[in-house]
Amino acid sequence: MSPLSTDDLLHFLPILLPAFGALCCLLISGFRPSDRAIAPAVLAVACLSALGFIVWQLNTPAPGRVLMNMIAIDGFSLFFASLILALVTGAAAIAIASWRSRDFAHGEFWALLLFAACGMLLLAAATNLLLVFLGVELMSLSVYALVASDRTRTRPTEAALKYFLLGSFSSAFLLFGIAFIYGATGSFDLAVIAEKLRGGLTGQRAEMMLGTALLLAGFCFKTAAAPFHMWAPDAYTGAPTPVTAFMASAVKAASFAAFIRIFIATLVPSAWFWSDPLAVIAGVTVVLGNAGALAQTEVKRLFAYSSIAHAGYLLIGLRAASVDPELATPAILFYLFAYGFTTLGAFGVVAAAERMMGKDLVLEDMAGFAKRHPLYAAALTIFLLALAGVPPTAGFTAKLYVFAAAVKVGDYLLAVIGVLASAVSLYYYLRVVVLMYMREPAPGSSASDIPARAPSLQAVVAVAAIVVLLAGVAPQAYFTSAQGAAASMSMSAPALTKRFDVPPPNPLSP
Numbered sequence: 325m326s327p328l329s330t331d332d333l334l335h336f337l338p339i340l341l342p343a344f345g346a347l348c349c350l351l352i353s354g355f356r357p358s359d360r361a362i363a364p365a366v367l368a369v370a371c372l373s374a375l376g377f378i379v380w381q382l383n384t385p386a387p388g389r390v391l392m393n394m395i396a397i398d399g400f401s402l403f404f405a406s407l408i409l410a411l412v413t414g415a416a417a418i419a420i421a422s423w424r425s426r427d428f429a430h431g432e433f434w435a436l437l438l439f440a441a442c443g444m445l446l447l448a449a450a451t452n453l454l455l456v457f458l459g460v461e462l463m464s465l466s467v468y469a470l471v472a473s474d475r476t477r478t479r480p481t482e483a484a485l486k487y488f489l490l491g492s493f494s495s496a497f498l499l500f501g502i503a504f505i506y507g508a509t510g511s512f513d514l515a516v517i518a519e520k521l522r523g524g525l526t527g528q529r530a531e532m533m534l535g536t537a538l539l540l541a542g543f544c545f546k547t548a549a550a551p552f553h554m555w556a557p558d559a560y561t562g563a564p565t566p567v568t569a570f571m572a573s574a575v576k577a578a579s580f581a582a583f584i585r586i587f588i589a590t591l592v593p594s595a596w597f598w599s600d601p602l603a604v605i606a607g608v609t610v611v612l613g614n615a616g617a618l619a620q621t622e623v624k625r626l627f628a629y630s631s632i633a634h635a636g637y638l639l640i641g642l643r644a645a646s647v648d649p650e651l652a653t654p655a656i657l658f659y660l661f662a663y664g665f666t667t668l669g670a671f672g673v674v675a676a677a678e679r680m681m682g683k684d685l686v687l688e689d690m691a692g693f694a695k696r697h698p699l700y701a702a703a704l705t706i707f708l709l710a711l712a713g714v715p716p717t718a719g720f721t722a723k724l725y726v727f728a729a730a731v732k733v734g735d736y737l738l739a740v741i742g743v744l745a746s747a748v749s750l751y752y753y754l755r756v757v758v759l760m761y762m763r764e765p766a767p768g769s770s771a772s773d774i775p776a777r778a779p780s781l782q783a784v785v786a787v788a789a790i791v792v793l794l795a796g797v798a799p800q801a802y803f804t805s806a807q808g809a810a811a812s813m814s815m816s817a818p819a820l821t822k823r824f825d826v827p828p829p830n831p832l833s834p
Contacts, residue, residue: 335381335390335397338374338405339445342412345370346438353431363434364420370438371413374445378405393513394452396585399812403657403805404448404581407664411574412441414668414784418675419566421778433473437570440466444578448585453502453512456582460498460546464491467575471563483562490555494545497538504535514590521593536591536598543586546579549639550609553632557616560628565678568624569671572631573664580638580660588645588653589813595646603643607738609636610745617752623674623685626752627667630711633745634663640738641726647733650810655725657806662710662718662795669788670707673700676781690756692765701760703789708753710792713746718795718802725803 333340348370349363356362382402389396416437443462450456468491472484506512508528509520521532545552560568591598613633620626638659644652677685677693677700694701710719723746730739795802 336395338377338381338409339395339442339449341370341374341377342438342442342445346435346442349431349435349438353435356431360423360431363431364416367416367434367438368413371409371416371441375406375409378402378409389451393515394455395449396451396813397449399809400581400585401449403809404577405445407577407661408441408444408448408574411577411664411668412437412444412570414672414788415566415570415574417780417784418569418668418672419564421781422564422566422675422679430473433470436466436470436473440470440570441574444574444581447578448581450582451514451585453505453514453517453586456586457495457498457502459578459582460542461495463575463578464495464546467567467571470567470570471559473567474564479562480564483558487555487559490545494542494552497545498542501535501538501540501542504531504538506535508532508535514586518590518593521591532594533597536594537601539586540598540602543579543583544605547576547583547635547638548632549605549635550612550632553609553612553635556632557625557628560631561622561625561684565624565671565675568627569668569675572627572671573667576631576635577660577664580642580656583642584645584653584656585813587642588649592646592649599643599646602639602646603735603738606636606639606643607741609633609639610741611636614745614748617749620752621686621688623687623690623756626687626756627670627674630749630752631667633749634711636745637723637726637742638663640730640735640742643738644726644729644733644735647735648729651732652726652729653810653813654803654806655722655729657809658795658799658803659722659726661802661806662722662792665788665791665795666707666710666717666719669703669785669792670711672781672785672788673704673707676700676778676785679778679781687756687759690759691763693760696765700785703785704760705757706789706792708756710796712750712753714750716793716796718792718799721796721799721803 345366348366352362352366381397382399388398395401416434419433419437440463443459443464443466446455446459447463450459468484468488471487472481474480502512505517508531509517511517511520541552544550545555548556560571563571587598610633613629613631613636617626617629617633620629638656641652641656641659645656674685676697677689680697681689683689693704706717710717713720713723715721723742727739727742730736730742
């Protein structure tokens with residue numbers, strides 16, 4: 325174990341800066357509770373400073389592992405760090421516009437956002453199971469409190485309590501899984517665990533299998549995969565919309581980052597045990613997510629089931645990566661990038677509509693929305709088409725990459741289920757589009773004459789729409805970045821060193 329150096333701390337700064345910003349926000353809320361402009365500014369400075377250090381790291385030789393070999397500074401961690409910080413900043417911009425209609429964005433709100441970001445950055449970079457658990461808990465505890473941050477209503481408190489109780493079970497699964505894996509391998513270090521698995525575990529096979537199964541259950545909960553998805557509809561619906569946007573985009577990205585590093589970069593030698601159960605979970609998640617969305621009348625609850633379905637699509641890619649990591653891992657990363665910006669933009673439009681109407685949205689509230697606010701309606705149409713996987717959006721390209729990877733490794737049934745489920749999802753996504761463009765507003769609609777002046781919301785929606793369209797029309801640059809990030813994971817995962825000696829191929833290449 326190498327001693328802690330100044331260079332280590334310098335490379336660790338992108339994770340420390342959000343934590344330092346969170347402490348500053350807490351001090352501000354204590355001494356200047358009535359000033360609501362300083363804390364969001366601190367959050368912006370912390371996130372932009374962290375992004376600046378990430379740009380510096382991208383242009384310097386990668387040190388591999390730092391902080392006593394527990395943190396990986398590679399393309400994979402930097403890819404997710406950039407994505408997470410961008411999504412956190414977007415969610416904060418939505419919150420700035422939303423607090424004027426609902427009193428929830430207190431000083432501690434911004435601190436909790438930054439603490440959650442710190443936990444997510446830790447998750448994306450951790451190469452030690454104890455540090456993974458620390459990142460999961462820092463992220464989860466912050467998000468539980470964020471769900472209940474709207475003190476003016478009882479529904480967020482109820483949603484946070486349900487989320488907390490079920491989340492406690494998932495944390496127990498993760499902790500017991502880590503304990504069993506430590507008992508089988510004698511180490512928390514992912515590189516050592518991978519080395520032990522490649523050498524065979526005579527006498528500890530049962531402990532390793534049990535630990536892997538418990539880890540799989542814990543991460544399926546964090547990603548809202550069936551049958552561990554029960555928390556998502558209530559939590560997404562009850563939370564303030566900026567928090568829902570944050571959960572659906574950034575939290576999912578961070579959870580999958582840890583999922584990939586542990587299962588694909590470390591536990592892939594034992595994929596014979598967990599790969600087939602993962603395939604079943606992926607198929608069931610896709611079916612249940614889309615089936616549940618068909619019956620929803622609340623907009624945020626519909627997006628909650630949509631999020632469950634997209635977790636299933638990502639798990640299809642993860643299953644393919646368990647067979648051929650160099651083929652499918654870049655597809656998963658591109659999917660998370662596309663889904664993160666699509667979801668953030670969609671919830672930005674939902675937040676704008678809620679701000680105008682002063683209440684939670686049901687589908688009928690979207691009737692005639694295009695006549696009142698054509699730009700917001702056009703942006704939401706782009707996001708809905710992307711979620712459904714319709715070209716030329718990034719959602720279509722992302723699904724194409726994932727399904728192509730599944731076909732190339734022989735998962736034909738999962739690919740067919742994914743394509744059919746995407747076709748089914750067109751019904752509930754296009755239902756919103758039909759309401760916006762082909763139905764008249766309900767009599768006495770409260771939003772008919774209310775302007776939508778919210779610069780931060782407009783900026784988030786515009787940037788997300790541009791990214792979703794650009795990544796759909798010209799995906800190669802984005803996919804090349806995902807390839808490089810996936811290839812660099814070998815720095816902290818010797819299990820994949822040989823497999824990533826050359827750049828991974830494009831899943832769509834012949």
